[in-house]
Amino acid sequence: xxxxGGSGTGDATGELAELETxxxxxxxxxxxxxxxxxxxxGRAEELAQDAFVRIAPRLGDxxxxxxxxxxxxxxxxxxxxxxxxxxxxxxxxxxxxxxxxAVPPTSTAVWAALQGLPERQRxxxxxxxxxxxxxxxxxxxxxARPATVRSLVHRALAALxxxxxxx
Amino acid sequence: xxxxxxxxxxxxxxxxxxxxxxxxxxEPIADAWPxxxxxxxxxxxxxxxxxxxxxxxxAAVLALLAGLAVVVAATRPDxxxxxLQSEQPTPTGLYIPKGLPEGWRLRTAWVAKxxxxxxVSGRSWQRPTKDLLTPRLELSYVPxxxxxxxALGDPGPSLGNGIDxxxxxxxxxxxxxxxxxxxxxxxxxxxxxxxxxxADLVGAxxxxxxxxxxxxxxxxxxxxxxxxxxxGIPTGPTLALSLIAPDGNRVSYHLNAPGExxxxxxxxxxxxxxxxxxxxxxxxxxPEWDGVDxxxxxxxxxxxxxxxxxxxxxxxxxxxxxxxxxxxxDRTQPQVVEQQRGAYDELLVQLIGSLRPATAEEWHAFVAxxxxxxxxxxxxxxxxxxxxGRGKAAPETTxxxxxxxxxxxxxxxxxxxxxxxxSSPATVTxxxxxxxxxxxxxxxxxxxxxxxxxxxxxxxxxxSAVLRIRNTTDHTIAIGGCSLRSLRxxxxxxxxxxMLEQDQTDDCQQDAGTxxxxxxxxxxxxxxxTSSGFTARGLGDDxxxxxxxxxxxxxxxxxxxxxxxTGDIRVEIPVQVLPPPCPxxxxxxxxxxxxxxxxxxxxxxxxxxxxxxxxxDGVGKGTGWDLDCSRVRLQVVDDEVVDYAFG
Numbered sequence: 001x002x003x004x005g006g007s008g009t010g011d012a013t014g015e016l017a018e019l020e021t022x023x024x025x026x027x028x029x030x031x032x033x034x035x036x037x038x039x040x041x042g043r044a045e046e047l048a049q050d051a052f053v054r055i056a057p058r059l060g061d062x063x064x065x066x067x068x069x070x071x072x073x074x075x076x077x078x079x080x081x082x083x084x085x086x087x088x089x090x091x092x093x094x095x096x097x098x099x100x101x102a103v104p105p106t107s108t109a110v111w112a113a114l115q116g117l118p119e120r121q122r123x124x125x126x127x128x129x130x131x132x133x134x135x136x137x138x139x140x141x142x143x144a145r146p147a148t149v150r151s152l153v154h155r156a157l158a159a160l161x162x163x164x165x166x167x
Numbered sequence: 168x169x170x171x172x173x174x175x176x177x178x179x180x181x182x183x184x185x186x187x188x189x190x191x192x193x194e195p196i197a198d199a200w201p202x203x204x205x206x207x208x209x210x211x212x213x214x215x216x217x218x219x220x221x222x223x224x225x226a227a228v229l230a231l232l233a234g235l236a237v238v239v240a241a242t243r244p245d246x247x248x249x250x251l252q253s254e255q256p257t258p259t260g261l262y263i264p265k266g267l268p269e270g271w272r273l274r275t276a277w278v279a280k281x282x283x284x285x286x287v288s289g290r291s292w293q294r295p296t297k298d299l300l301t302p303r304l305e306l307s308y309v310p311x312x313x314x315x316x317x318a319l320g321d322p323g324p325s326l327g328n329g330i331d332x333x334x335x336x337x338x339x340x341x342x343x344x345x346x347x348x349x350x351x352x353x354x355x356x357x358x359x360x361x362x363x364x365x366a367d368l369v370g371a372x373x374x375x376x377x378x379x380x381x382x383x384x385x386x387x388x389x390x391x392x393x394x395x396x397x398x399g400i401p402t403g404p405t406l407a408l409s410l411i412a413p414d415g416n417r418v419s420y421h422l423n424a425p426g427e428x429x430x431x432x433x434x435x436x437x438x439x440x441x442x443x444x445x446x447x448x449x450x451x452x453x454p455e456w457d458g459v460d461x462x463x464x465x466x467x468x469x470x471x472x473x474x475x476x477x478x479x480x481x482x483x484x485x486x487x488x489x490x491x492x493x494x495x496x497d498r499t500q501p502q503v504v505e506q507q508r509g510a511y512d513e514l515l516v517q518l519i520g521s522l523r524p525a526t527a528e529e530w531h532a533f534v535a536x537x538x539x540x541x542x543x544x545x546x547x548x549x550x551x552x553x554x555x556g557r558g559k560a561a562p563e564t565t566x567x568x569x570x571x572x573x574x575x576x577x578x579x580x581x582x583x584x585x586x587x588x589x590s591s592p593a594t595v596t597x598x599x600x601x602x603x604x605x606x607x608x609x610x611x612x613x614x615x616x617x618x619x620x621x622x623x624x625x626x627x628x629x630x631s632a633v634l635r636i637r638n639t640t641d642h643t644i645a646i647g648g649c650s651l652r653s654l655r656x657x658x659x660x661x662x663x664x665x666m667l668e669q670d671q672t673d674d675c676q677q678d679a680g681t682x683x684x685x686x687x688x689x690x691x692x693x694x695x696x697t698s699s700g701f702t703a704r705g706l707g708d709d710x711x712x713x714x715x716x717x718x719x720x721x722x723x724x725x726x727x728x729x730x731x732x733t734g735d736i737r738v739e740i741p742v743q744v745l746p747p748p749c750p751x752x753x754x755x756x757x758x759x760x761x762x763x764x765x766x767x768x769x770x771x772x773x774x775x776x777x778x779x780x781x782x783x784d785g786v787g788k789g790t791g792w793d794l795d796c797s798r799v800r801l802q803v804v805d806d807e808v809v810d811y812a813f814g
Contacts, residue, residue, distance in 0.1 A: 016204060016207060016208070019203070019204070019207055020200065020204070023200055023203060027199065027200075028196050031196050032191045035190075035191055036187065036191070041194050045196070045197070045199060049199050049202060049203050049206070052207070053203060053206045053207050056207040061606070104189055106186060107186045107187065107189040107190050108190070110186040110187060111186075111190045114187065118805035119805060120804065120805040120807065121805065125183070128180075129179060129180040129182075129183035129184070130180075130184065130187070132180060144761060144807075145760075145761050147761065148761040148807065151763070152805075152807075157179055157183075160183070160186075164186070
């Protein structure tokens with residue numbers, strides 16, 4: 001059995017270089033995506049790092065590494081959310097995920113509302129508006145139909161806009 | 168606002184970014200390449216000062232990668248983990264004390280079966296008064312629905328925090344007693360007695376709903392007078408180890424398969440605790456400690472509800488704060504000697520701090536010192552899953568240090584031997600195109616049997632199944648993750664070609680998997696993201712998609728295919744598919760899927776059927792099958808119907 005990273009020295013070096021290229025291009029967006037999905041910067045960084053480690057052995061096999069990375073991050077975040085959910089029988093109060101006080105109040109409110117959304121709504125609205133993914137790609141990520149995605153995005157956006165009444 | 172059937176307005180994206188970018192930009196993102204590069208080359212992540220964060224991250228990785236050779240190893244801060252390693256052992260899930268002071272000894276180890284029942288947590292509060300009648304509140308919580316909960320009272324008020332429905336009753340035999348009940352991952356019942364109004368009761372319920380784990384009195388002026396908090400019920404068997412400390416105290420810890428340890432309940436919170444000597448995350452699980460005085464904290468009922476827990480690589484740790492007294496039948500009886508409580512906590516923390524992952528040899532040497540010899544299944548096992556009978560690591564030959572694959576925690580154990588049916592052994596068959604497949608393992612030398620829990624398959628309860636993979640050679644064979652994770656299985660009407668696949672996954676790790684020793688057998692459950700075992704329902708074009716309609720009864724063949732580099736191993740068993748008691752067509756199987764619960768319920772009623780939500784966000788409500796085919800049993804996630812069945 002060989003550790004992730006390749007079976008031979010040459011392969012390992014090549015895979016690592018490929019991984020580093022992807023890292024340079026995608027790490028920051030990945031952390032930001034994870035941050036939106038899990039609401040906590042520290043966890044977001046760890047999940048993003050986990051995603052890079054996880055996909056490392058498969059970079060040579062996938063056609064679209066950024067897309068594969070994105071899906072991996074979403075899945076990791078959803079799994080992390082479920083683990084947390086198991087421990088929290090009721091929704092996490094928004095206070096626990098509030099950003100720093102320097103952030104404008106409206107952003108704080110929208111952020112709290114985003115974190116308070118049901119998981120699938122949060123993922124759908126983030127992928128739609130933060131990554132500008134089309135409905136069918138979001139549907140693939142969520143394992144849902146595009147019509148369901150549209151419904152999720154619609155409900156999520158309505159909930160977010162509710163907290164900024166004059167916007 | 169946009170219509171849900173239209174594409175969203177592009178301005179919405181700008182609005183979204185405008186409000187959320189300030190939050191995302193508030194903290195700079197540090198360079199993490201050195202850590203990622205090291206981990207990608209096999210160095211496990213070091214324990215961080217954010218132990219609880221690491222805990223979650225490791226848990227997430229384990230949840231995804233369990234079953235493969237996960238490169239997550241426990242390390243101590245003083246361990247040398249800076250050198251790159253080419254290979255990490257799969258965690259055995261076995262943890263033993265290392266470095267304890269002289270005088271500690273192992274009494275015994277045993278496997279406790281899953282307790283029955285749902286477990287009840289409860290609290291009570293009273294208002295101090297000199298009157299004879301004392302205002303009193305009692306709260307109880309069970310993490311599953313009460314069988315007769317529908318019979319309770321009239322509809323009650325909305326309680327907030329997403330709890331829109333409740334039920335209320337005033338006891339006829341005791342009019343001063345009111346009961347308010349609601350469902351949230353179980354059933355909550357709040358009972359008020361003597362001098363409390365309906366408004367008091369509702370207000371108290373709303374306070375509890377807003378902070379379920381809090382011990383603060385839900386009505387001002389009341390005092391907490393009792394608590395009984397179950398830290399959770401293990402969802403699988405438990406390996407319990409009992410040690411005797413130098414002072415004669417018995418101290419125990421328990422190991423469960425990952426994800427099968429006692430679950431947190433709405434009553435509990437996990438407080439991360441620094442345990443001296445222990446780099447792995449440890450939390451103290453119990454109710455909130457705020458508002459709980461020392462007397463109550465030290466009470467037996469309170470302590471029974473608290474335990475140290477750890478979500479560790481390969482195992483869930485639980486160390487209850489009440490020491491077990493082992494009777495002659497190896498059953499545990501909680502018993503606390505008042506004056507020993509403080510000393511017991513110190514001993515327990517000392518023991519937890521000493522726990523380290525063990526290899527198979529270390530485990531064998533440790534359990535060999537037991538005063539009361541444990542069962543051979545425990546003393547001879549190579550890993551935790553073999554002891555607990557959870558999954559595939561069950562070497563049938565003398566175990567050695569080589570570890571085998573640990574299955575995902577959610578996977579079921581193999582079918583019971585009694586009543587099981589097995590296929591003839593099969594070996595690898597070369598592919599028709601003769602082309603080797605790079606991502607798969609060479610299966611030459613393996614002999615595989617398919618084993619089902621029984622000879623029949625129905626549409627309701629899946630028939631569990633395993634593959635028994637035996638190494639017939641005199642050398643170890645590595646079966647990579649791609650072969651194991653790309654298992655396919657399904658049903659085929661007798662006499663037809665093709666296969667109605669039940670599940671398959673293409674999410675494999677090329678270099679991870681299991682190492683099967685010479686002569687050893689590995690038992691692999693057939694369980695995947697969308698199904699477990701065989702069920703008499705069809706799948707559409709997407710093997711990851713939802714089930715379709717029910718299959719007609721008749722003679723079928725259950726088939727499993729293990730893909731390999733030079734060919735597949737295909738095993739078959741004839742089975743009888745039972746006629747579905749509530750048939751469902753493919754069209755019917757898609758009618759309500761993806762709809763919000765309210766819309767689905769309305770559509771179901773329009774169709775002359777009765778909707779019943781049987782699970783919400785993955786948590787079952789314990790609704791039994793009554794085989795009333797007009798009933799539509801809905802599985803709901805995030806208020807959306809993700810699957811359903813009739814009956």
